[in-house]
Structures are given as structure tokens and as C-alpha cells.
Amino acid sequence: MSSPYVDLDRPPLAAAGLRSTLVRPGRLVADLRVVAETGSTNADVRALAVVGAPEGTLVTTDYQSAGRGRLLREWTSPPRSGLMFSLLLRPVEVPAQHWPWLPLLTGCAVVEAVESVAGVRLRLKWPNDVLLDDRKLCGILLERVETPTGSAAVVGVGLNVTTTAAELPGTHATSLRLAGATTTDRATLLVAVVRTLEALYAAWRTGADDPRDLSHDLHGGLRAAYRARCATVGRDVRVQLAPDRWLEGRAMDVDEGGRLVVRTTDGDHALGAGDVVHVR
Incomplete structure (x- = not known):
């Protein structure tokens, strides 16, 4: 068969x-x-x-x-x-x-x-x-x-x-x-x-x-x-926000709205969306 x-x-x-x-x-x-x-x-x-x-x-x-x-x-x-x-x-x-x-x-x-x-x-x-x-x-x-x-x-x-x-x-x-x-x-x-x-x-x-x-x-x-499982928090990241717009900094937290908090030289940014690259 x-x-x-x-x-x-x-x-x-x-x-x-x-x-x-x-x-x-x-x-x-x-x-x-x-x-x-x-x-x-x-x-x-x-x-x-x-x-x-x-x-x-x-x-x-x-x-x-x-x-x-x-x-x-x-x-x-x-x-x-x-x-x-x-x-x-x-x-x-x-x-x-x-x-x-x-x-x-x-x-x-x-x-x-x-x-x-x-x-x-x-x-x-x-x-x-x-x-x-x-x-x-x-x-x-x-x-x-x-x-x-x-x-x-x-x-x-x-x-x-x-x-x-x-x-x-x-x-x-x-x-x-x-x-x-x-x-x-x-x-x-x-x-x-x-x-x-x-x-x-x-x-x-x-x-x-x-x-x-x-x-x-x-x-x-x-x-x-989520924070305990998240490999992004605590790492340096590059986040693509638009085809020609990137944000670089350290991922500090995931806030109460589920947004990624990225710290840059000009302060903290809470991102609701974005394509993240982990920087080694």
C-alpha cells in the first residue's frame, strides 16, 4: 500500500x-x-x-x-x-x-x-x-x-x-x-x-x-x-520605524502598554511598533 x-x-x-x-x-x-x-x-x-x-x-x-x-x-x-x-x-x-x-x-x-x-x-x-x-x-x-x-x-x-x-x-x-x-x-x-x-x-x-x-x-x-523571556530588553538595538527612519539605543523595558522603551542620547522613546535588530 x-x-x-x-x-x-x-x-x-x-x-x-x-x-x-x-x-x-x-x-x-x-x-x-x-x-x-x-x-x-x-x-x-x-x-x-x-x-x-x-x-x-x-x-x-x-x-x-x-x-x-x-x-x-x-x-x-x-x-x-x-x-x-x-x-x-x-x-x-x-x-x-x-x-x-x-x-x-x-x-x-x-x-x-x-x-x-x-x-x-x-x-x-x-x-x-x-x-x-x-x-x-x-x-x-x-x-x-x-x-x-x-x-x-x-x-x-x-x-x-x-x-x-x-x-x-x-x-x-x-x-x-x-x-x-x-x-x-x-x-x-x-x-x-x-x-x-x-x-x-x-x-x-x-x-x-x-x-x-x-x-x-x-x-x-x-x-x-514577557520581560523575563524577552531577549530584547537590556540590549543595544536598531529599530526601523519607517523605510528611511531608524532609532538606535538601549532597550530598557516593555511598558504597561506593551511598548518597547528605548533609551537614546535624547531620552527614552516608547515604541508601539518597529522592526528591531539586536546589535551584537
């Missing part, structure tokens, strides 16, 4: 098993769609949100042909080599000024979950990258969308799992396989990340997890958790 997929080391995601595990009454994931190929999971979830999809709608795929990251950068990887998914969130009770914490919260969830199941040590690069050995392992993209039932957020995650060195875009990136992770099973990783994200998101949206509170651990203060 022939195999249903070409690469035995890269099996497709099994929709039925994932649904039985993740889609349960009272849990965050309300609808799980597993597709063999799509242009962009973020675009798919955004379109579903516009026609009234509920919070917890999740789309994951074996191959994303038109994925993108921040600043509209193209993001692709070979079929079944990465974990790519997007999740619809509707935190209507959370003030809009706190929504920028969602990609940082997602980064914390990725770090905790992947470290727990894959046996690697990860760090966060502000605002939306997960690093392994100071190289990019995972990117996170947050998009706000207006829907008939109010504002919503689409959170996208792209994690390099079995990508080889030859398949990566350069030496600045890495994968779990290259790091010798204890598991590269994408279903295991998806379940771990989603469950951890669900717990952190529930605490954040109910106010139990106040980003201004520095007194708790990963399951208490989100700001404290």
Missing part, C-alpha cells in the same frame, strides 16, 4: 484527532479547520470573521503559499515542515489600548508550550518573534478586523518545525529539528500551544492578568512573564 503522503517524516495533520482534542464545550476553540493548502491562514480567518465566525475559530494548514509577516513580508516554508495556524479572538471586554498585548501574550504561550514538549530553551524578540539560540524559530502576526458583531483580532503563528538548513531563508532562522528537539510532531505542538494560549488569554481578558502587575509569575503577571 502506498503512503498517503510523500515524506514519511512530515505527515499531514489529522483533522479528526485534533478536533476531538481541541473542540470541546467550554473551551476556547469553537471551530477547527484543517486544510491541506491555503494562501494564508490569517486571510482565511479574517474572511470568516467578517461573515460572523465565532471566537475560537482556528484554521491550520499543511502548506501556506502566500503567508506574510509584519511589514507585508512574504513568509513561506515547504509543505508540512512547519506549524501554521490562525485563531480568531474577540476580547470585547478588554479596552482597545490593551490589545497590543495579544501578540506578546501569544509569544509567551509559544515559549512555555514549546519548551515543555520539545525540550528547547526559547527567548522572545519584541514584538513578535520567538528565538532559539538567537535565531528566529517562530513569527507571530496580529491583525485587527472589524466585523458585524464588533472588533476582533486574528492571531497568526508560524513555527519552523522540521525545516532543514537548506530550506530556511538564511542563517538568521532555525527550526526545532536543527535544534535537536525532543518532538517535531506538529499535532503535539499545536495542542500544547493552543491550550497554553487559552489559559493565558482567559486570565488576561478577565483582568486577573494585569500587564502592569510585576509581582506574579507566568500565570500571573503577563508583563513580568
Whole structure:
């Protein structure tokens, strides 16, 4: 009997098993769609949100042909080599000024979950990258969308799992396989990340997890958790604010609004967005 997929080391995601595990009454994931190929999971979830999809709608795929990251950068990887998914969130009770914490919260969830199941040590690069050995392992993209039932957020995650060195875009990136992770099973990783994200998101949206509170651990203060994991704070950085505008200085903190505080010769600057380069 022939195999249903070409690469035995890269099996497709099994929709039925994932649904039985993740889609349960009272849990965050309300609808799980597993597709063999799509242009962009973020675009798919955004379109579903516009026609009234509920919070917890999740789309994951074996191959994303038109994925993108921040600043509209193209993001692709070979079929079944990465974990790519997007999740619809509707935190209507959370003030809009706190929504920028969602990609940082997602980064914390990725770090905790992947470290727990894959046996690697990860760090966060502000605002939306997960690093392994100071190289990019995972990117996170947050998009706000207006829907008939109010504002919503689409959170996208792209994690390099079995990508080889030859398949990566350069030496600045890495994968779990290259790091010798204890598991590269994408279903295991998806379940771990989603469950951890669900717990952190529930605490954040109910106010139990106040980003201004520095007194708790990963399951208490989100700001404290992020700062403890952040490889950017304490480093010299160059931040691209526009195509022809850069800011150079020392990253001092992540403030209560999720902004990176960079100290330069003319004072402190709180940045809500920007492309950060760690200066060695």
C-alpha cells in the first residue's frame, strides 16, 4: 500500500484527532479547520470573521503559499515542515489600548508550550518573534478586523518545525529539528500551544492578568512573564520605524502598554511598533 503522503517524516495533520482534542464545550476553540493548502491562514480567518465566525475559530494548514509577516513580508516554508495556524479572538471586554498585548501574550504561550514538549530553551524578540539560540524559530502576526458583531483580532503563528538548513531563508532562522528537539510532531505542538494560549488569554481578558502587575509569575503577571523571556530588553538595538527612519539605543523595558522603551542620547522613546535588530 502506498503512503498517503510523500515524506514519511512530515505527515499531514489529522483533522479528526485534533478536533476531538481541541473542540470541546467550554473551551476556547469553537471551530477547527484543517486544510491541506491555503494562501494564508490569517486571510482565511479574517474572511470568516467578517461573515460572523465565532471566537475560537482556528484554521491550520499543511502548506501556506502566500503567508506574510509584519511589514507585508512574504513568509513561506515547504509543505508540512512547519506549524501554521490562525485563531480568531474577540476580547470585547478588554479596552482597545490593551490589545497590543495579544501578540506578546501569544509569544509567551509559544515559549512555555514549546519548551515543555520539545525540550528547547526559547527567548522572545519584541514584538513578535520567538528565538532559539538567537535565531528566529517562530513569527507571530496580529491583525485587527472589524466585523458585524464588533472588533476582533486574528492571531497568526508560524513555527519552523522540521525545516532543514537548506530550506530556511538564511542563517538568521532555525527550526526545532536543527535544534535537536525532543518532538517535531506538529499535532503535539499545536495542542500544547493552543491550550497554553487559552489559559493565558482567559486570565488576561478577565483582568486577573494585569500587564502592569510585576509581582506574579507566568500565570500571573503577563508583563513580568514577557520581560523575563524577552531577549530584547537590556540590549543595544536598531529599530526601523519607517523605510528611511531608524532609532538606535538601549532597550530598557516593555511598558504597561506593551511598548518597547528605548533609551537614546535624547531620552527614552516608547515604541508601539518597529522592526528591531539586536546589535551584537
